[in-house]
Amino acid sequence: MEHIELFFKSIFIDNMVFATFLGMCSYLAVSKKVATAVGLGAAVIFVLAVTVPLNWLLDQYILQEGALSWLGEEYAAYDLSFLSFIMFIATIATMVQLVEIIVEKFSPSLYNSLGIFLPLIAVNCAILGGSLFMQSREIPSLGLALTYGIGSGIGWFLAILAIAAIREKIRYSSVPPALRGLGITFIITGLMAIGFMSFGGMLTGGDEEVTEEKTAQVETVKKESENEFANNTIIIE
């Protein structure tokens, strides 16, 4: 259940592009055509799904305070979390190269569609942001880290797909000259972000305590009004 919740939360509510503005650079640069946008989006999902769990392991067993205790008692006091930036980015850069080499060897057709985007991804803020948010939100297990990686990847994919589709259509509209290109893309993204904010209430519906309190209040109100009614009838009699 918490997997499903985290999955939808990372796609819609904490959408990488619309809620935290991660990966905006490639989002703006590569969204002129739907086909290329799909390629980059797929590569982002893939790399996030690999690097977030990997960095979770690094964080749990090397970087966190006391994480080194598996080496022996005397290491328990070490706190290497100041190294996390450099470790995360090194992991991401090497993983991206590794993935590129593997994909090139085993699936040339996939390489042809994804390959040119892979180097771009090493410096995509969405990838590092995924790992840093994973760390700061203290995601508890490896499975959840994987879910979070895939979910945020899909969220980013949806965002770039949507803006690419809009930009293909907007070519036929008459935009004020000074807004053409970059300006109108910013404003459209802003409007889309407002739209995505409405997903914010999606996961708050199941809060049982609140509803119980409300029903209790309604009951007391009913009783009071009944009493009043009774009093009134007595007065009338």
Place this chain on the structure above:
Amino acid sequence: MGLLSKKDAALITDPLADNNPITIQVLGICSALAITAELKASIVMAVSVLFVLGLGNVVISLMRNIIPSKIRIIVQLIVVATLVIIVDLVLKAFAYELSKTLSVFVGLIITNCIIMGRFEAFALGNGPWKSFLDGVGNSLGYGVILIAVGFFRELLGSGTLLGYKVLGDPIEKTGLYAIGYENNGFMLLSPMALIVVGIIIWIQRSRNTALIEEN
């Protein structure tokens, strides 16, 4: 400008307007938008980027002849990451509250495209002094937009600037609030950052029509 030749001065002044990293080169937008809800955070972010980009450009430029081109991205990332760790530790030591507001976005300076972009486009092909000027110019251009966005969002969103109540007190109804003015809380939410940047781009391009794109 006795100290700088004309060409060197152009390295600093160009990115401020006609070759602005955010509005023209489309670099470094991620961090520009997320932290601009208050002016103070924007200023700190601008200064951090100034430090990282100015120094990083010099380091990369000094190493440009010994970096093998195949692994240059990893080398660049390590240089940036080291500088960013310094910034992060300094912020945590001297401005702890602020470093909590900026949260992961300090770390995200590493993947700020301005930095990688300037390393690739300038520092790898020019000497240290020019690279330093280019770094300073570009981070100033970035800072100008950041501070402009932060200014409008904080002023219109919470009626304050750097925490001072410049428009009067909303609870005691003084200043502008006495005549029925209300804060626009929407300015504090993330979508408005995009729209404010969009409007800045609009104004800049209507003033300088040479920058207009062809759709």
